[in-house]
Amino acid sequence: MDARTSLCQLFLSGAFTNYQLLLLARHAADFPHWQPWLAAGQRRTKPAKCAQQTAILTAVLADRPVAPPIAAGTQLLTVLDSAYPLRLLEIYDPPAVLHCAGHLALLTQRTVGVVGTRTYSAYGQAAAAALVPPLCAADVAIVSGLARGIDSLAHRLAMGAAGSTIGVIGNGLTHFYPREHTALQQVMMHDQLVLSPFPPTTPPRPYQFPQRNRIIAGLSHALLVIEARERSGSLITASLAQDANRLVAAVPGRICDPLSAGCNALIADGAIPVHSAADLLRELPDEAF
Incomplete structure (x- = not known):
């Protein structure tokens, strides 16, 4: 060998x-x-x-x-391969090998990571619906974690807009977590791109999800947070994105809304407040790296 x-x-x-x-x-x-x-x-x-x-x-x-x-229709992407994204090599502890299902060409597009609460409000849903389709229309791929809430909403909005989306999961590709996203993951594995830094049969475990979040941050040219509580896991992903010198943006919300507390805190700390997709598009690089 x-x-x-x-x-x-x-x-x-x-x-x-x-x-x-x-x-x-x-x-x-x-x-x-x-x-x-x-x-x-x-x-x-x-x-x-x-x-x-x-x-x-x-x-x-x-x-x-x-x-x-590995299963037919999947492939392994290693740090020894020319197709491995350079931006992912910049993060702490980049995955040596990724198990991939779908179209690796999506990694050559500009990307925006979209994360947020698992229990979004009507405002969060409206904000995602206003932001994701225009990003897709500008040939930007949406990166998220196939989790409940904003993650899965972002994936579905991207596909509904005939755009591109990349899912990064915290378990092996033979597992579907959460179970209600089985159909979504299967569609994305065929028509979009799903990545896992774990061997195929690895079950979901809580301590594996920080690695998933680090990869989401590393793959994203910019990270957008849509609704997050003050102690949200999305803020951890935002911190990882800052560590990787990525642009961090957030949707501002009402000061009395707990679901906007995390986003408002990010903006206070220097994140870009996003009112339209144009706010993100003018900050993105002209080409993927």
Whole structure:
């Protein structure tokens, strides 16, 4: 196996951390002498885990597959590939491998991440409906997390406007979470693009969603928050976007509305207040990077 194929096999095994995979990818030129680099990432790994990883790596270096093939219609995108977005490499702990279903060409478009509350109001729905279609008309892809609320609304609005949308999920592609979004995810896996930084059979777990949020922030040229409470997870995504030097924007709301408290706080901290899609479009780069 070459370095890329080996990296994919190690990812699919589910036995290696993203840090270890990144370390091996960084030293792809030293393939097949990867054991020293693996050892460098095992200083805090339990002996049983070390033994498991060593056995898997030994098998891979001997050209023996260690994981079943991925489903038809899906593919793996690695940091060794030219199609891997440069903007994603800029974030902390970028995913070494992404399991993808759909059209990778969407990654070459300008993108706006859209996040917000899981329980949006009529105002949030109206704001999303006013902003997402014009962005799609300007050939901007909408990035979100296929979660309840604003996320799924943004995906549906983008597709309803015949636009492009990218979903980043916090579990493997064989799982559908939440379950009521099964049909939405299936449609997006066929007609749009769904990405996962986890092996296919990985179930949803709470500690995995921050990694999803970091990828949403990294893929987005700008991040738009539509309705968020003061202690909303959307504000974490906004903070991650700021860390990645992305433009952060928010829809302002009434000062007495708890669902607008997070957005208003972001604007007070320097986020761009958005009243129309034009407010975002004039801030976006002319080309994707």
